[in-house]
Amino acid sequence: MKDGTDIHAMMSDIGARARAAAAELAYAPPERKTQALEAAADALWTRRAEIVEANAKDLEFGRDKGLSDAMMDRLMLDETRIAAIRDSLRAIAAQADPVGQVIAEWEQPSGLHIQRVRTPLGVVGVIYESRPNVTADAGALCLKSGNAVILRGGSESFHSSAAIHECLVEGLCGAGLPEDAVQRVPTRDRAAVSEMLGMTDTIDVIVPRGGKGLVGLVQREARVPVFAHLEGIVHIYIDASADPAKALEVVLNAKTRRTGICGAAECLLIHRDAVDTIGQGVIHALIDAGVEVRADETLQAISGTHAAVEDDWGREFLDTIIAARVVEDEDAAIAHIRQYGSDHTDCILAEDQAAIDRFVERVDSAIVMVNASTQFADGGEFGMGAEIGIATGKMHARGPVGAEQLTSFKYVVRADGAVRS
Amino acid sequence: MKDGTDIHAMMSDIGARARAAAAELAYAPPERKTQALEAAADALWTRRAEIVEANAKDLEFGRDKGLSDAMMDRLMLDETRIAAIRDSLRAIAAQADPVGQVIAEWEQPSGLHIQRVRTPLGVVGVIYESRPNVTADAGALCLKSGNAVILRGGSESFHSSAAIHECLVEGLCGAGLPEDAVQRVPTRDRAAVSEMLGMTDTIDVIVPRGGKGLVGLVQREARVPVFAHLEGIVHIYIDASADPAKALEVVLNAKTRRTGICGAAECLLIHRDAVDTIGQGVIHALIDAGVEVRADETLQAISGTHAAVEDDWGREFLDTIIAARVVEDEDAAIAHIRQYGSDHTDCILAEDQAAIDRFVERVDSAIVMVNASTQFADGGEFGMGAEIGIATGKMHARGPVGAEQLTSFKYVVRADGAVRS
Incomplete structure (x- = not known):
């Protein structure tokens, strides 16, 4: 043979x-x-x-x-x-x-x-x-x-x-x-x-x-x-209009519930205006939950983070690691996802309807989530029964x-x- | 360049x-x-x-x-x-x-x-x-x-x-x-x-x-x-239960309305029991309409037909030519279509519901027609507007x-x- x-x-x-x-x-x-x-x-x-x-x-x-x-x-x-x-x-x-x-x-x-x-x-x-x-x-x-x-x-x-x-x-x-x-x-x-x-x-x-x-x-x-x-190179974008409590809960669940599945979050994109109001809290909570946060220059100021290297963007860790970066605005987040994503599952956390609509319209991933944990990316959770996998x-x-x-x-x-x- | x-x-x-x-x-x-x-x-x-x-x-x-x-x-x-x-x-x-x-x-x-x-x-x-x-x-x-x-x-x-x-x-x-x-x-x-x-x-x-x-x-x-x-290697199967008048009209239309389109009929399969009752009339009508009928051994007995060669089965003539052969039964017709067809459009002419159901179930062409001219194989005729083509x-x-x-x-x-x- x-x-x-x-x-x-x-x-x-x-x-x-x-x-x-x-x-x-x-x-x-x-x-x-x-x-x-x-x-x-x-x-x-x-x-x-x-x-x-x-x-x-x-x-x-x-x-x-x-x-x-x-x-x-x-x-x-x-x-x-x-x-x-x-x-x-x-x-x-x-x-x-x-x-x-x-x-x-x-x-x-x-x-x-x-x-x-x-x-x-x-x-x-x-x-x-x-x-x-x-x-x-x-x-x-x-x-x-x-x-x-x-x-x-x-x-x-x-x-x-x-x-x-x-x-x-x-x-x-x-x-x-x-x-x-x-x-x-x-x-x-x-x-x-x-x-x-x-x-x-x-x-x-x-x-x-x-x-x-x-x-x-x-x-x-x-x-x-x-x-x-x-791969599931899953991004979560925290908009300036995001609700802090929801953001905290969703990000923690998306990263830590199970780290080895394709719907696990791998990269956090935080709107500049949300860094102090939401981002800091979310990143502290991740670190407290045992997650290694690989942060860009701005977010490295938060104690307990590690410096991200270029290779950390667009990487599927499948582990208790997450990349995190500040974006100037929503379009920068969308551009980052286009460049580094794998068209699997990407998510926006926002309350502003215009921001949500723009994200849903412009992010062309198989699954676009709004204010929901990316760990829901699963045939069973969609009510479709068993699946062979998630096609990208x-x-x-x-x-x-x-x-x-x-x-x-x-x-x-x-x-x-x-x-x- | x-x-x-x-x-x-x-x-x-x-x-x-x-x-x-x-x-x-x-x-x-x-x-x-x-x-x-x-x-x-x-x-x-x-x-x-x-x-x-x-x-x-x-x-x-x-x-x-x-x-x-x-x-x-x-x-x-x-x-x-x-x-x-x-x-x-x-x-x-x-x-x-x-x-x-x-x-x-x-x-x-x-x-x-x-x-x-x-x-x-x-x-x-x-x-x-x-x-x-x-x-x-x-x-x-x-x-x-x-x-x-x-x-x-x-x-x-x-x-x-x-x-x-x-x-x-x-x-x-x-x-x-x-x-x-x-x-x-x-x-x-x-x-x-x-x-x-x-x-x-x-x-x-x-x-x-x-x-x-x-x-x-x-x-x-x-x-x-x-x-x-x-290609559109389009077959029409005339079942023993086919209606003679409908068969005549549909076959003539399917072959002669326009010969250069992909929905034009290229091969006629006639149930043994329908040869004398329907087949003869259909073949004479085709010949009268100026169509060259390339027939198998049995159908060569009909005056005006030409002898088919092996290469005529599964051939897209796009011309006033049709291949014609007798089949022992419906399953032989289905087997012929599987072997020589191009999964474009194939048709059964029959009144017997069981025969129709069997054909519809077992012929896996993009378009399966029942008692209808194959010239209808067209996005416009389907009510779908313009088309780039017919995917096979x-x-x-x-x-x-x-x-x-x-x-x-x-x-x-x-x-x-x-x-x-």
């Missing part, structure tokens, strides 16, 4: 089987998909001891490889986490089936009755890193939306993903659905990733979930369309990518022998 | 200017865009003599190049055609502005008020061939949808496109909008096309409109996302691509200091 030819042949075969499964899955009855997902959830729970055992192999591999504690924690599965994965599968099973939904419907004077009907995309390739739960979530969301999926997890979670994948296949088989609907790339060889990025004949879209290394590889090599998932590109999907965002549509045009004059 | 370095520098400059214009255009007031389009329409009419003069140069170039009569006709502009282009600009001016439309809106128990708001895509690159009217239509649709556009027309329509482009720029300037919002690539060098396909930093999506040569180039080289516009891919846009399909969306989340627990 280590030479290119074999990987190419293996991936071509996986692609062809996915394409065939997708054709069948596209018109699978909704109740069969639900049944498959429920059975997969049951299997996951029944086989939890096996899964923990498989995970132990991954943890050992990770230790040998010298993974960080944070990485090891992401990788680890125990009964509680397996129960959470099971519950997520059940929640996706219970979601409405998007395929076949009539999105719009109208009549034309020519006698045409036109419907815009949701359809699956076809074959989705998901490339991800260490979290083994993505195997279940991504597999289930693709199945719910009628897509065949090719899952390529990170080498660290190799055995855990395999064990979870077996449960999904068990669900498919029990429901009479093609087992090739959810395939897993059975090799750690990274050549498989490059192969996937070029499989334009068999993969319709790639969803890459991972750090800078993966994103760079995808940007260089992808020939298949991609739902870009860039503008093509097709944007923001939280759930089952609905994994669909396309077609026009169904009915008439009674209508001809065009 | 003939060496690669200059083209690269020129295109980089065009890209950077488009990106800057797009940032400004994204929040341009709707009435300014309308004003710009109306002024462009007026300018087009005022300058019609200049345009005809420019067109004369293109026609001369075309004659020297030995273009076919059909190509020369596509290229030709006279007062009538200029009036049609002017009217199309006015119609786009009168359309609703999609930018800022709230597509969906809901509340979450956490106190979030969430809106999904339409936004421009950013910078659109349009690569097209000889028809000069595309310069006006594509430019206007991109402007209406708040996108900056880079237009790269075919070398045949070089001077005509330049003259039309000047009218669009006059409209922009009069309305106080950035003139870089609608740019034209001022060279015939094809290296500019390759450049555009790789401008991932400045172009958000490429809309290629053209024949196999262009489509192949785009498939090989594009790094920028593409709204694929493949499944990502983002599908079917007729009008102003609305040239938009993305963002989530605007408002609260009153909400934090995530």
Whole structure:
């Protein structure tokens, strides 16, 4: 499996089987998909001891490889986490089936009755890193939306993903659905990733979930369309009109509730007129909460801050660190976000309606927040159910990518022998 | 302008200017865009003599190049055609502005008020061939949808496109909008096309409109996302349950009304049980209407038909020619369409509801027609106004691509200091 030819042949075969499964899955009855997902959830729970055992192999591999504690924690599965994965599968099973939904419907004077009907995309390739739960979530969301999926997890979670994948296949088989609907790339060889990025004949879209290394590889090599998932370089702008109490609460929550998620705040932009009235208090509170504040020249005057370096702007810390800078006015804040942001989630704290409107209009991020914690950037919090991730590109999907965002549509045009004059 | 370095520098400059214009255009007031389009329409009419003069140069170039009569006709502009282009600009001016439309809106128990708001895509690159009217239509649709556009027309329509482009720029300037919002690539060098396909930093999506040569180039080289516009290899399947009178009328219209458009029928699939009852009559009628019928072995028995060769299946004739074959049953028709179709428009003629449902469910073309002429495959006929073309891919846009399909969306989340627990 280590030479290119074999990987190419293996991936071509996986692609062809996915394409065939997708054709069948596209018109699978909704109740069969639900049944498959429920059975997969049951299997996951029944086989939890096996899964923990498989995970132990991954943890050992990770230790040998010298993974960080944070990485090891992401990788680890125990009964509680397996129960959470099971519950997520059940929640996706219970979601409405998007395929076949009539999105719009109208009549034309020519006698045409036109419907815009949701359809699956076809074959989705998901490339991800260490979290083994993505195997279940991504597999289930693709199945719910009628897509065949090719899952390529990170080498660290190799055995855990395999064990979870077996449960999904068990669900498919029990429901009479093609087992090739959810395939897993059975090799750690990274050549498989490059192969996937070029499989334009068999993969319709790639969803890459991972750090800078993966994103760079995808940007260089992808020939298949991609739902870009860039970093969450999340900014909060405190306007001169912001409410001090709200600002304090929102900033603290946005930075400290969980620092490792993509909606965590990474940079604070403070209007010059709000520095003394609000900024000082917010920065002191952050420092008291254990956050390292990397401040620009002006804010360095506040005791306990550290000097920011150029590299701190536009950086995703995913840690108890935040960059902070003073801006002359709102437009300077917007310009900073344009220059350093990643179009993921950005927020304004303000009471002045004109300032809010200007920010909402001019900041073109997937999610623009007003007086709300950026930690809400999440499909579940949006009421959309489970998500594969937050898309930062503008093509097709944007923001939280759930089952609905994994669909396309077609026009169904009915008439009674209508001809065009 | 003939060496690669200059083209690269020129295109980089065009890209950077488009990106800057797009940032400004994204929040341009709707009435300014309308004003710009109306002024462009007026300018087009005022300058019609200049345009005809420019067109004369293109026609001369075309004659020297030995273009076919059909190509020369596509290229030709006279007062009538200029009036049609002017009217199309006015119609786009009168359309609703999609930018800022709230597509969906809901509340979450956490106190979030969430809106999904339409936004421009950013910078659109349009690569097209000889028809000069595309310069006006594509430019206007991109402007209406708040996108900056880079237009790269075919070398045949070089001077005509330049003259039309000047009218669009006059409209922009009069309305106080950035003139870089609608740019034209001022060279015939094809290296500019390759450049555009790789401008991932400045172009958000490429809309290629053209024949196999262009489509192949785009498939090989594009790094920028593409709204694929493949050929219209349009099939009509006559089911055993089809109504003979409707079948006759629809097939004749679908093939002969206009043979050069992408919605023209190119292949007839006839259920074995309908050959004698309907097929014979339809084929005779086509032959009587001057259509060359390239038939499979069975249908060759009908006098006046020609023998089809393998290459005739899946071929876009764009002429008074149609391929025709007998299929054993509906599934064989669906399988033929899957194998030879281009996911553009395909049609079933049937009265049996189960047969209709099966076809609609299993044929995954952008447009699936039931008992209607495929010549209706057109944004105008769908009530969507002008279109850049019919997208045959499944990502983002599908079917007729009008102003609305040239938009993305963002989530605007408002609260009153909400934090995530």
